[in-house]
Amino acid sequence: MKIRKRVSHIAILLFLAALTGFHSAAAQDALPSWNDTAPKKAIESFVTRVTKQGSPDFVPADERIAVFDNDGTLWAEQPMYFQFLFALDRVKALAPQHPEWKEKEPFASLLKGDIKAALAGGEPAMVQIVIATHAGMTTDEFDQLVRDWLSTAKHPKTGRPYTEMVYQPMLELLAYMRANGFKTFIVSGGGVDFMRVFSERVYGIPPEQVIGSTGKVRFEIRDGKPVLVRLPEIQFVDDKDGKPVGIHQFIGRRPVAAFGNSDGDLQMLQWTAGGSGARFCLYVHHTDAVREWAYDRQSSIGRLDKGLDEANARGWTVVNMKKDWKVIFPFEK
Amino acid sequence: MKIRKRVSHIAILLFLAALTGFHSAAAQDALPSWNDTAPKKAIESFVTRVTKQGSPDFVPADERIAVFDNDGTLWAEQPMYFQFLFALDRVKALAPQHPEWKEKEPFASLLKGDIKAALAGGEPAMVQIVIATHAGMTTDEFDQLVRDWLSTAKHPKTGRPYTEMVYQPMLELLAYMRANGFKTFIVSGGGVDFMRVFSERVYGIPPEQVIGSTGKVRFEIRDGKPVLVRLPEIQFVDDKDGKPVGIHQFIGRRPVAAFGNSDGDLQMLQWTAGGSGARFCLYVHHTDAVREWAYDRQSSIGRLDKGLDEANARGWTVVNMKKDWKVIFPFEK
Numbered sequence: 001m002k003i004r005k006r007v008s009h010i011a012i013l014l015f016l017a018a019l020t021g022f023h024s025a026a027a028q029d030a031l032p033s034w035n036d037t038a039p040k041k042a043i044e045s046f047v048t049r050v051t052k053q054g055s056p057d058f059v060p061a062d063e064r065i066a067v068f069d070n071d072g073t074l075w076a077e078q079p080m081y082f083q084f085l086f087a088l089d090r091v092k093a094l095a096p097q098h099p100e101w102k103e104k105e106p107f108a109s110l111l112k113g114d115i116k117a118a119l120a121g122g123e124p125a126m127v128q129i130v131i132a133t134h135a136g137m138t139t140d141e142f143d144q145l146v147r148d149w150l151s152t153a154k155h156p157k158t159g160r161p162y163t164e165m166v167y168q169p170m171l172e173l174l175a176y177m178r179a180n181g182f183k184t185f186i187v188s189g190g191g192v193d194f195m196r197v198f199s200e201r202v203y204g205i206p207p208e209q210v211i212g213s214t215g216k217v218r219f220e221i222r223d224g225k226p227v228l229v230r231l232p233e234i235q236f237v238d239d240k241d242g243k244p245v246g247i248h249q250f251i252g253r254r255p256v257a258a259f260g261n262s263d264g265d266l267q268m269l270q271w272t273a274g275g276s277g278a279r280f281c282l283y284v285h286h287t288d289a290v291r292e293w294a295y296d297r298q299s300s301i302g303r304l305d306k307g308l309d310e311a312n313a314r315g316w317t318v319v320n321m322k323k324d325w326k327v328i329f330p331f332e333k
Numbered sequence: 334m335k336i337r338k339r340v341s342h343i344a345i346l347l348f349l350a351a352l353t354g355f356h357s358a359a360a361q362d363a364l365p366s367w368n369d370t371a372p373k374k375a376i377e378s379f380v381t382r383v384t385k386q387g388s389p390d391f392v393p394a395d396e397r398i399a400v401f402d403n404d405g406t407l408w409a410e411q412p413m414y415f416q417f418l419f420a421l422d423r424v425k426a427l428a429p430q431h432p433e434w435k436e437k438e439p440f441a442s443l444l445k446g447d448i449k450a451a452l453a454g455g456e457p458a459m460v461q462i463v464i465a466t467h468a469g470m471t472t473d474e475f476d477q478l479v480r481d482w483l484s485t486a487k488h489p490k491t492g493r494p495y496t497e498m499v500y501q502p503m504l505e506l507l508a509y510m511r512a513n514g515f516k517t518f519i520v521s522g523g524g525v526d527f528m529r530v531f532s533e534r535v536y537g538i539p540p541e542q543v544i545g546s547t548g549k550v551r552f553e554i555r556d557g558k559p560v561l562v563r564l565p566e567i568q569f570v571d572d573k574d575g576k577p578v579g580i581h582q583f584i585g586r587r588p589v590a591a592f593g594n595s596d597g598d599l600q601m602l603q604w605t606a607g608g609s610g611a612r613f614c615l616y617v618h619h620t621d622a623v624r625e626w627a628y629d630r631q632s633s634i635g636r637l638d639k640g641l642d643e644a645n646a647r648g649w650t651v652v653n654m655k656k657d658w659k660v661i662f663p664f665e666k
Contacts, residue, residue: 016362062539139581183541196585206395207585208516214582219574219600226600226607228581235582241552248472248561249547249568250583252529252540267552267559274559 024198030176033169033327036233039282040324042317043173046280047180050256061181062150065255067247067268068174068211070188070195072261073284074203074304075166076155078293080115082162083194085147088115090133098132107132122211129235134191135215135232142230146197160331163202167284168330173259174203177223182257186210189239189264193230211250213238239264246273261286262302273314283307289323291332363509366502366660372615373657375650376506379613383589384513392609394514396587400580401507401600403521403528403545405535405594405635407619408499409488411626413448413634415495416527417459419482421448424465424634431465440465450645460567467524467548468565475563479530496535500617501663503592505516507536515590519543519581522572522597525565544583572597577604594619599643606647612651616640624665646661 034040048125049057050064071077091101091110101107106125111117119125134142155165170238174184184205186195192212199205216231238246245266257280258265259273269281285304286295297305319325327333365618367373382390383397404410424434424443427477432439439458442451452458467475488498517538519528525545532538549564571579577600580588590613591598591605602614618637619628644651652658660666 062533066543079349083345185541192585194581200395208398208518210585217578217581218385219577219604221603226577228577228604243488244552244559244561246551248550249525250541252543270554270559271552 002150008036026329029173030179031169033172033325035324035326037324039317039319043059043176043280043282044124046257046278047177050278059256059277063253064177064180064182064183065185065251065253066177066188066257067185067251067255067259067261067272068170069260069265070186070190072286073167073259074170074174074186075162076292077302081166081190082155083190084129085156086146086194087129087133088291089153090145090147091129094133106240114315118167129189130234131232135230137230138219139193139230142193143197146194150198152306158329160329163198165329166202166333167325168327169325170259171178171203171330174205177257178204182210183222185251185255187243187268188212189237189242191215192238211238211246213242222261224283241267241320243268247271251306256280259284262304263307266300266307269307269316270310273316281311281314282319283311283316283321285321288325288328290322291328292321294295294322336624362513364502364505366505366658370635370653370657370658372650372652376509376613378512379590379611380513383611386546392589392610393647396586396589397513397515398518398584398586398589399510399515399590400454400518400584400592400605402593402595402598402601403519403523405619406500406592407503407507407519408495409499410623410635411628412489414523415488415498416523417462418486418489418495419479419562420462420466422482422486423478424462427466427541458471463524463567464548464565468563470563472526472550472561472563475526475527476530479527482550483531491662492660496531498662499535499659499662501660501666502658504536504541504663506592510590511537518588519545520571520576520601521545522570522575522617524548525571535613544571544579546575574600576601580604589613591615592617593640596640597635602640602649603643606649615652616644616646616649617652618654620653621658621661623655624661625654627655 001231006332009164031040049055050059051158052058068074071081076214082333088110091107095101101111106118106121150161150163153162154160158165159246177184186199186205188195190212192210195212196207196210199210214235216233216235217228218231220227220229236242236246243265247268254275256278258269259282260269264273273279283304286293288294293300296308297303323329364373368610371418382388383392399409404414421443424440428434428444439451439462445490483494483496486494486495487493490497494531507508510517519532519538519542521528523545524620526544527546528545529540529543530635532540532543549566550561551564553560553562569575580601587608588605589611591602593602593616594617606612616637619626621627628635629641630636654661
């Protein structure tokens with residue numbers, strides 16, 4: 001009897017909610033920083049179709065998985081990936097403990113401020129820098145390093161904290177998707193432990209919905225206290241072919257919507273598009289050299305070349321930042 | 334104005350919810366299959382303390398992460414892990430395509446029904462069986478194999494489908510934790526893709542909240558369609574030291590409550606207990622040879638030896654299944 005009574009109360013509440021909250025949500029514009037151009041219309045049309053009971057494209061709430069790349073899709077990635085700028089600052093901070101770095105590449109060039117020369121060694125140089133700055137401490141210690149850096153470091157062009165270099169239209173889109181029953185995930189080539197420090201506060205995405213590249217960690221008991229120690233070994237690279245793999249291993253079901261900005265996201269969009277039923281794939285195209293940066297087919301960071309061709313061939317949505325976004329960063333408002 | 338109006342509607346709804354739904358939830362017994370012995374009281378006391386605003390032990394809803402082992406904690410694991418029984422059935426089904434298995438261990442013994450001899454080869458034999466039965470197909474195909482098996486296979490002792498061999502008190506506990514704002518995760522040594530097929534339907538735990546052992550997969554485009562192919566290589570073993578590692582990599586924050594039944598769960602419970610603030614660790618002790626099975630320090634499956642000592646030393650909660658559970662399986666009711 002009690003249970004039945006409770007169910008009917010819940011039914012009344014849901015009914016009231018349908019009359020009030022949901023109704024006013026629909027009445028107001030959830031994407032005010034988007035111009036009324038094709039991408040906004042495509043997003044709204046997709047969300048309406050998959051959330052409408054009885055629609056042939058209806059997707060049950062449990063299956064509404066939306067995945068978002070981070071660098072270049074949710075926040076900026078120029079003049080280089082922000083996590084790499086964190087690593088550079090760590091190299092400087094650690095240099096006094098590593099006198100040998102003065103003679104040893106890629107560190108010697110980095111310490112002279114010559115990033116181009118430092119990265120001439122390609123991926124092995126990059127891996128050396130990541131390992132030297134991201135391993136050899138506990139997970140709690142690393143967490144604190146990132147937290148401290150984010151609270152003090154400033155972007156070299158705008159002078160803003162990195163966590164303000166996020167795209168206002170994408171913040172609105174994340175909230176809009178969630179308000180429509182979507183579970184929003186980050187699926188990024190960036191380090192998962194780096195992103196998890198700010199994802200909840202900045203994007204409203206909790207740590208357990210962040211997928212990224214990982215390093216190996218080892219469980220140890222130190223002085224009677226359990227710790228996880230970050231090892232100098234990369235475990236998983238969540239980029240290109242790795243993105244659908246990461247989605248499978250970490251989420252375990254195929255997304256119905258995917259958002260990216262580079263060729264590194266192409267396989268994630270293909271995997272999403274390949275499912276049955278309604279699907280939505282969107283590329284953010286960096287076209288605004290004045291308010292942000294303009295780059296695509298030739299860029300070493302965030303190259304969008306094959307992805308742009310495939311988006312055009314398949315009719316995926318492409319956001320032209322200059323034309324489609326009223327505001328880019330929250331601080332412009 | 335519209336937003337303010339909406340907020341006030343939501344406030345009214347929350348207030349009504351507090352008066353009705355939540356109130357009746359508290360009034361009824363959420364754990365009816367638990368006797369009124371110490372474990373039930375410990376669970377209720379913990380949940381009350383961490384959910385009460387202003388309590389010194391209060392934990393914000395976002396941080397209410399609870400992790401549950403699967404085999405022996407949420408469902409039975411005797412006479413052997415159910416996933417291994419699935420593998421045995423696969424070996425039989427695949428045998429006609431593998432005439433060489435008649436002469437080759439561990440398959441030859443398996444096909445003769447001599448599991449003990451087959452497993453005399455230890456872990457390498459086990460890995461061979463898993464790889465022969467779990468790799469070489471797409472993730473969608475594997476998913477379907479598990480689905481078909483679960484819908485037809487029967488437990489050798491009870492004759493019940495495996496998905497009915499779940500513990501009624503633990504189903505109630507999962508629902509009770511979730512009703513109190515906890516996010517419930519499985520953290521199991523079992524294969525993640527095996528568990529994800531039934532976790533949502535049986536436990537109310539969605540695929541993205543299931544952590545387990547993983548095999549490598551590769552992204553491919555086949556006939557223009559993207560697929561993920563299961564490779565004959567183990568990627569991650571989510572057992573013992575691997576459990577806190579898996580929790581870190583997949584969830585990214587430390588649980589406040591952990592539930593297990595064997596030494597394989599000890600590090601997960603240690604990692605959970607090692608955080609600051611209120612923590613809850615519980616072991617299910619298999620003590621009921623009549624209604625279920627009785628095993629602990631000497632068992633080859635689900636051995637509970639070091640874990641039992643540590644639970645006693647640290648005052649963790651230990652469920653004596655015979656004494657503390659009114660009902661074990663849902664079909665007893």
